[in-house]
Amino acid sequence: KAGVTQTPRYLIKTRGQQVTLSCSPISGHRSVSWYQQTPGQGLQFLFEYFSETQRNKGNFPGRFSGRQFSNSRSEMNVSTLELGDSALYLCASSLGGEGANYGYTFGSGTRLTVV
């Protein structure tokens, strides 16, 4: 079956602009999580959506937002981009459900460069 698909793979934006990243989870997976990976901070949790509702949120400013559609596809948006937002953004999908011992499947990520 198809894996987790993230688009675009690479993106270059200018400070102050906004950007939207997309993630299509594995068919049947209802949970989508987003992570930011940078050399300095490592992997940090942004937020998680399950059945179109944000279920968990990390410690990121309000410029970072997301949503999930009825087909479980998710988008994340970053407004007023800063140089420090340059990172690899990873999406992970899972079946979902509290407390279940399931694994996460990650996409290949979107490499965002802010200039």
Place this chain on the structure above:
Amino acid sequence: GNSVTQMEGPVTLSEEAFLTINCTYTATGYPSLFWYVQYPGEGLQLLLKATKADDKGSNKGFEATYRKETTSFHLEKGSVQVSDSAVYFCALRKAAGNKLTFGGGTRVLVKP
């Protein structure tokens, strides 16, 4: 809060050498523990997992045992190959939530 600490790299080994990457965690309750691997230019791949104390996860020659008494989940492989060169991440997930907390990653370089 929850945290994961793993040994800093890079770890440089010769082919067929023994690999150990130390991982310790801090968390309340009984988290699930994971090892992920990231190859250059790619996302994370689940390598193995363990969901309760004394569980041993294994995959592709890698093993890790969930040690509740020492709050550790060290990754081992008896004979590494050049293709094992990658960054390895230890992570935990609390039973009551879905967020993964990652360690800082350990870069492993295997030379022929």
